[in-house]
Amino acid sequence: MTNYENRIGVKSLLDKVVSAQEAAALIQDGSVVGMSGFTRAGDAKVVPMALVERAQNEKFQIDVYTGASLGPEVDKHLAEAGVIRKRGPFQADSGIRNMINSGSVTYVDAHLSHNAELVRQGIIGPIKHAIIEATAITEDGMIIPTTSVGNSNIFVEYAENVIIELNVSHPESLIGLHDIYTPAEQGKREAIPMTNPEQRIGTIGIPVDPAKIAAIVISEEPDAPSMIVPPDEETQTMANLLLDFFRDEIKAGRLTNELMPLQSGVGSVANAVLDGFADSEFENLVVASEVLQDAVFNLIDAGKVRFAAGASITLTAELQEKVYGNLENYADKICLRPQEISNHPELIRRLGLISINTALELDIYGNVNSTHVSGTKMMNGIGGSGDFARNARLGIFVTKSYAKGGAISSIVPMVSHVDHTEHDVDVIVTEQGIADLRGLAPKERAALIIEKCAHPEYKEQLRDYYNRAVEATGDAHTPHILAEALSWHVSLAENKTMKKELVK
């Protein structure tokens, strides 16, 4: 075991070091547990797996709340072991996803910024245990998180006791990178004192009463690398469309060359779009996001991004090696915050963020589905997309215009599930084109979305639906033929394609 004693500043806590199995044995059946972890970063690793082991001999269940998604298969193993009674607010694991969609796991998909308020009110909770991955515990009793903050601060504050996974594989140079600020209760709360994403407003760690720390488990498990795929020709096209849009905004006097703080959603497409800035003339950019993916560090290295704040750092194996080996070089350029702060409506609106998130499908009026495949099966969750899209200065959604080799049009007459309404979607980008929907009425939006963003193989079919809907409703505010609005999804289920023979 690597030397860990120097990472425990409160020396009385050295007695609390136990095995993962001993720590897992402390978790009470029926309790609510808050775990660190946000998009595979800084997640509790060894204690959850020890819980899976414990479940082989003992039946028990807990509610598991995290920041966002855990490392690969942790959720799957916990779920398959029957340990999870309820799970929230986000997951991205195919194993637990199957169980969520077959009735064996109850999953509460929620805005990531809302969790802390629900904990304060006791809607989530009372929290019995917090399991938090840490880089160190300082002499003055602060838990230094690792590569994410997520909900860890609120879990530690409200949990009856805290189990620390002291992960010595994380460099000590993480210390000083975090900025922990927790609002007081509603009604007794001050304004969040931030007017610029580069400001530090909190402490470098999560304050904790050492008496609340029930166990410390030493871990050496690294974060699982991100699995995003590299940019391709279509994502490059989308990036170029967006850069041209920003250039037009600058010409119109609505943006400067530094743009506004950028938020980019998790996943390959949003990452690829952000990567597109590398060869652009834009510079001195600031990122104020939830997940700092590869593109952010590439842009810092390229001198394009001067500062980046988020709730987690999630990197591919290649970038992990590069970044974690040289974290000192990024110390004054990055900052990790609680998700309540990174995603807070107060700050998103005040700072005027440009928000770029991925749509699963969208409809001709600009409503976006981010979560449900064909309206019924949960993919991952809404995450922070709603926090950002609603309050951003510019709420941008990106998606390829088709999927499954053309069997699916990402643009449909009516989305099968709504996560972001027409009121919250400003700009849509596909590899076909860009639609600026700001200030437009539904029928104006439909014309733009169909003509600019839809795949050529689906344009005529969309026009046909739209024109008949206008006719059928007497040109109503939002024309729809309700008997047919979801028929593309029905057709996909029955015929494996959304393509229809058009009656001429």
Place this chain on the structure above:
Amino acid sequence: MTNYENRIGVKSLLDKVVSAQEAAALIQDGSVVGMSGFTRAGDAKVVPMALVERAQNEKFQIDVYTGASLGPEVDKHLAEAGVIRKRGPFQADSGIRNMINSGSVTYVDAHLSHNAELVRQGIIGPIKHAIIEATAITEDGMIIPTTSVGNSNIFVEYAENVIIELNVSHPESLIGLHDIYTPAEQGKREAIPMTNPEQRIGTIGIPVDPAKIAAIVISEEPDAPSMIVPPDEETQTMANLLLDFFRDEIKAGRLTNELMPLQSGVGSVANAVLDGFADSEFENLVVASEVLQDAVFNLIDAGKVRFAAGASITLTAELQEKVYGNLENYADKICLRPQEISNHPELIRRLGLISINTALELDIYGNVNSTHVSGTKMMNGIGGSGDFARNARLGIFVTKSYAKGGAISSIVPMVSHVDHTEHDVDVIVTEQGIADLRGLAPKERAALIIEKCAHPEYKEQLRDYYNRAVEATGDAHTPHILAEALSWHVSLAENKTMKKELVK
């Protein structure tokens, strides 16, 4: 004409007094016009009607943006005269509604808190003219609004010129009632310095460069009274259910007897529900809403409400007489703010509002339609309901469980249009019961909504759909049968009822 000179503090402006016709002649064809007015209160009255007159002899069109709805038939007359090219962000007039739903008026329905940002960015605008109803113009060049503030401050700030409707029918005791605060541009903006709805953070009027005032029209037209209907047995039941819910929240330690600042949507049902507090034990309440309706003043008179802030005062004829004749008595108890402030996500979240809004229909998973009749025809608009529901501490929606004598169930398998997603709806109240959806997964919500809130005549039909959807999807996260999800609306259109024969 009543004496008006003493209401114009900047004496050089006395030369600007003209007739409504002369003022209307200043409005340029093709221009964007911002008008005062919020739920019939403080709306521009005589100049818009002079525009209608002008349109009899001249073809011209303008974009009309307001705070919210104008007085009765102003929108109708403007629209029927062909004057309106585009209208936003809210209306509640049957005349213009018919034209919106037959393709002759383009209407942009938007979150009420978002308009000011759109004006700043030039998405709405450039604004050529602002037409603002005023109580007075002070010596130091401030426009004192009348019974609403709405978007008037942002319109005055950005308009090329301003036309004042100096309405001498409004009492001068309105002076001092307003609290005008306008955030700076995004990126250069401070936190909004309010931690309690009772604080005054701005000026008593809208600062204006007198040189921008192009005309002053003297008006004596009173605000049109509100047409809300009195509470009935069912709204009383809903109010009682909600009061009991609050009592339970107090027992659970989540609220105190003063509750949290209350927001109540416009309309009869929300007003009636608020009225229910009159005979309750709750006291020392604070209202932080957008429209202050009759119930608020009744509760002030009853000693239940100690302070009420909003963006407008909209009263029935009876209450108008009572309140406007004794405004001095309310001077330290009420305050009118810009809608950007009354509806600001920063403040709604910080202050922890309890928000009560009316649903048009909702579905078994808790999605709410506030705007579109059968998914296609616009009723009024989303107004501020989204501003509040998303960011409130408690987002409550109220509706009777049925309409049209039972032909319509307000609770359907899938709403035909989504304004508020499952993520933003905390509690649902009908005359049948109350469903507390906080922290629940979709299937848990469905069980509660069907059993607690649906009308008995539709319960079996809802259970039947839900059970078959669970079966058809293999118990997916959000069970739906897409081919049937909107069939209740189709049935209503074809058979005049949502009632179906159930196959047993």
